[in-house]
Amino acid sequence: MKIGTPKEIKNNENRVALTPSGVQTLVLYGHTVLVENNAGLQSGFTNEQYVAAGAEIVSSAEEVYARADMIMKVKEPVTSEYKLIRPNQLVFTYFHFASEKELTLAMIESGAVCLAYETVEKADKTLPLLVPMSEVAGRMSVQEGAKYLEKPQGGKGILLGGVPGVKPANVLVIGGGVVGTHAALMAAGLGAHVTIADIALPRLRYLSEIMPKNVDTMMSTAYNIQEIIPLVDLVIGAVLITGARAPHVITKDMLCTMQPGSVLVDVAIDQGGCFETSHPTTHENPVYKIDGVSHYCVANIPGAVPCTSTLALTNATLPYALTLANMGWEKACSGHDDLRRGLNIIKGNVVYKAVADAFGLPYEPLY
Numbered sequence: 001m002k003i004g005t006p007k008e009i010k011n012n013e014n015r016v017a018l019t020p021s022g023v024q025t026l027v028l029y030g031h032t033v034l035v036e037n038n039a040g041l042q043s044g045f046t047n048e049q050y051v052a053a054g055a056e057i058v059s060s061a062e063e064v065y066a067r068a069d070m071i072m073k074v075k076e077p078v079t080s081e082y083k084l085i086r087p088n089q090l091v092f093t094y095f096h097f098a099s100e101k102e103l104t105l106a107m108i109e110s111g112a113v114c115l116a117y118e119t120v121e122k123a124d125k126t127l128p129l130l131v132p133m134s135e136v137a138g139r140m141s142v143q144e145g146a147k148y149l150e151k152p153q154g155g156k157g158i159l160l161g162g163v164p165g166v167k168p169a170n171v172l173v174i175g176g177g178v179v180g181t182h183a184a185l186m187a188a189g190l191g192a193h194v195t196i197a198d199i200a201l202p203r204l205r206y207l208s209e210i211m212p213k214n215v216d217t218m219m220s221t222a223y224n225i226q227e228i229i230p231l232v233d234l235v236i237g238a239v240l241i242t243g244a245r246a247p248h249v250i251t252k253d254m255l256c257t258m259q260p261g262s263v264l265v266d267v268a269i270d271q272g273g274c275f276e277t278s279h280p281t282t283h284e285n286p287v288y289k290i291d292g293v294s295h296y297c298v299a300n301i302p303g304a305v306p307c308t309s310t311l312a313l314t315n316a317t318l319p320y321a322l323t324l325a326n327m328g329w330e331k332a333c334s335g336h337d338d339l340r341r342g343l344n345i346i347k348g349n350v351v352y353k354a355v356a357d358a359f360g361l362p363y364e365p366l367y
Contacts, residue, residue: 001325002032004068006061007039010075012283014042014306015313017072017093020053022318027054031325034058034068043310065089070329072321074313075300076103087111088347090329092321094118094133097344098245098358099272107345108361113329118270119243119352120320120342127242128338129320131178132312134267136302138182138238141265142171144301145234146190148263148287148294155294156261158233161191168192170231174220174249174274175238176203179267183236188212195228225249230257237266237274243344244354245272252276252290260292269297340366 003026005018016039018026023033033055038047047057058064065071065084073093077085079102085091088111095116097104107114117129127134142160149169151157162168171187173180176198184196188211196211197220198204204217211217218224229235229250239246246268255277268274269281277290280299287294302309320339324332333340344352349364356363 001328002034002067002069003072003321003325004034004064004070005036005039005072006064006081007036008074008303009061009080010078010300010303013075013300013303015074015303015310016040016043016045016306017074017314017317018321019043019310019314020045020049020055022314022321023050023055024053025318025322026325029322029326032056034064036061036064040310043306070321070324072317074303074310076100077106079106082106082110085110085112088113090115090324092117092317092324094270095344096270097352097355098243099270101359104345104350104355104359104361108348108350111347112345113343113347114345115324115329115333115339115342116243116344116352117317117342119344120338121242122338125242129313129316129342132316133302133309134178135182136305136309136312137267138179138236139186140301140305141179141183141236141238141267141296142186142190142234144286144296144298145171145236145263145265148296149233149261151261153294154261154287154289155263156233156259160187160234168214169233171195171234171236172197172225172228172232173236173238174225175240175268176200176207176217177238177240179240180236180238181207183238183267184211184215187234187236188215192234195232197225220249222249226254226257229254230259232262233259234263235265237264237268237278239268239274240271242354243352245358246274248274248276250275250277255293256291258291258293261294262292263294263296265296267301269299273297
């Protein structure tokens with residue numbers, strides 16, 4: 001199979017979908033790997049390293065898309081790439097379709113096979129290709145939140161961990177999954193007082209056992225969140241419904257009860273955002289204010305630390321990519337339920353129910 005990796009062109013997206021190590025593995029199995037010129041440079045990988053691993057460097061994204069049977073990306077295609085995607089071509093990347101109707105319609109029209117990292121799901125409901133980036137995003141959410149609490153950044157001027165004789169900041173983490181767990185651990189490690197909220201009591205019991213003493217657990221209800229947010233300095237939104245649009249857990253009416261200079265970090269923005277007042281931002285312009293509250297809603301948070309996140313992502317994606325290349329997508333997805341769950345759109349048909357429901361589109365079950 002011919003596998004193509006174009007350079008990412010989303011704002012400040014510095015990751016790359018294949019490392020030289022991954023190229024070498026695919027080539028050893030007899031596959032051809034096409035890498036766009038300088039695609040890996042921002043992640044620390046040169047053209048020379050890719051060539052040494054067995055890749056062919058091509059001059060343009062157009063050539064990558066024209067020649068490859070499978071496209072491996074990090075982020076969803078952007079408008080300029082829509083026309084490059086061919087019928088029957090396999091595109092393996094993060095799509096987050098339920099939050100982006102234009103992208104969804106474009107991929108339906110393309111006739112491509114869209115296999116989304118974020119919905120590849122194991123029998124135990126874990127999301128192996130979402131986990132590594134969720135770990136990165138969860139940890140970074142606290143770093144960014146701490147920065148925007150600083151007075152020169154428009155924040156309250158409060159240090160997360162406080163100092164002896166001065167109380168630490170109050171941090172609320174909504175969602176006790178991978179993002180929320182790593183955010184809570186990071187905030188707690190900096191010395192903040194942390195409350196982590198979730199809708200599942202068994203998860204809260206587990207979190208209460210593993211978290212440090214400066215982390216409390218709370219049942220995530222609208223009432224409880226409304227009661228606590230006037231008291232918190234930083235809120236991390238870490239809500240996830242696999243493949244579907246995120247629910248709004250903080251409404252605009254709730255927002256006006258928060259103290260000026262407080263910070264919201266919406267890690268669920270890829271799935272539409274979990275705060276009613278959220279809209280996607282970029283690393284160039286990451287923050288805006290509503291009612292005096294800073295909103296950090298960058299849709300590709302891990303792109304800021306590509307030397308870490310590229311390696312973490314490709315450690316997870318490569319085994320699946322190799323299976324797809326060795327078997328072809330149809331046999332691979334028929335024989336591997338986790339890969340089959342990753343299929344969202346096949347040759348014009350929406351085969352993932354949450355995506356169809358998000359936009360009222362026809363749903364075509366796989367089986």
